[in-house]
Amino acid sequence: MLNQTEIATPTAARRKDSLGCLSNQLHKDLEREAGDFTFYRKCRRQDNTSEVATPASDRGVLIGVSLSAGHRRRIISGSRSAMHEFDKDSVYIRNFEDDYRADLHGAFDFVLVEFSRAFIANTGYERSGTNIAGFSARPGSKDPIFGHLAQVLALALDRESEASPLFIEQLGVAIGTHLVDRYGSAPAQSIKPGRRLLSSLHEARAKDMLLAKTEGNVSLEEIANACNLSRSYFIRAFRETTHRTPHQWLLEQRIERARHLLRSSDSSLSEIAIACGFADQSHFTRTFTQLVGTPPGSWRRRAGN
Structure with a gap:
C-alpha cells in the first residue's frame, strides 16, 4: 500500500x-x-x-x-x-x-x-x-x-x-x-539476459492474485514473492508472457466484466463502476471509452439493454 x-x-x-x-x-x-x-x-x-x-x-x-x-x-x-x-x-x-x-x-x-x-x-x-x-x-x-x-x-x-x-x-x-x-x-563483459516467461503455474497464480482484490491494491511485490521472483523479473516475465503489463491486463479484465454487467444486468453505471474496481463512475467512463472506443452508456444501448 x-x-x-x-x-x-x-x-x-x-x-x-x-x-x-x-x-x-x-x-x-x-x-x-x-x-x-x-x-x-x-x-x-x-x-x-x-x-x-x-x-x-x-x-x-x-x-x-x-x-x-x-x-x-x-x-x-x-x-x-x-x-x-x-x-x-x-x-x-x-x-x-x-x-x-x-x-x-x-x-x-x-x-x-x-x-x-x-x-x-x-x-x-x-x-x-x-x-x-x-x-x-x-x-x-x-x-x-x-x-x-x-x-x-x-x-x-x-x-x-x-x-x-x-x-x-x-x-x-x-x-x-x-x-x-x-x-x-557496469563492466563491459556483462551478460545480457534472454527472453523470460512465467511458468503456467506462476502465470495462473499472478492472475488469480490480481483478480482477487477488486480494488486493485495488491502490490507487485506481493505477487512476485508468491511466485518466488524479484519484482522487476516478474514484471518483465508477465509482460513477455501475456503481452501486457499487470496493470494493463487487470484493466482489460475489469472492462470485460463491465461489459458482461452492462449486457446482463440493470445495474446503474455507478454500481457497475464500483463492482469492477473503479474509483467512481467518471473514472469508469473514461477508462471504458479509452479501451473500447465508446462510452459505456452508448455501448449498453447498442448491446440491446
Missing part, C-alpha cells in the same frame, strides 16, 4: 524534509512510499534562494525530473562547485552514499523517485548480469523518456484516488529500469 504525506501550507514544525528542502517554502510537498520506492513531488513558486544539505547515508539513489523550466542550482562538492540550469525534462541523480550540498535558485517543480539499494542491485543484475557500479548523468541534462514518465507520475500522485497503487508501482519500476539501462555503469 502507498503511504501519503501531503503538505500544502507552511508549517513551523517540520523545517526540513527527508531530502533536505525547507518545507515551509514549498507550495506542494507530496510523498508516497511503496516498498523499494519513495515518490516525491516538490514544487516552489517563490523566486528565492535556499540551501539543501544531506549527509551521506545508506538510503539508495534518487532521480529528480524537472516539470518546468527556469530553475538553477549550484551543486557543491568539497571545495568545488558548479551551476546547472534545469529546463523541462531535465534530470539529476543523487547517490545517498555521498554528502550532498546545493544552493537552489528560483522556483521549481520536480517529480522525484528514491530507489532502495536492493532494487538497484537486483535490477542491475537482471538487466546486465552484474552489479551497478554507479550512475553517470550531468545535472540538468534532458531526458524525454524521464520527462514523459514524470508527467504521468505527477498526474497519478495528484489524483491518487484514480490511480491504483499497482499502476504507480509500475511507474517506479519503469523509471528505475530506464535509470539502470541508460545511466548505470
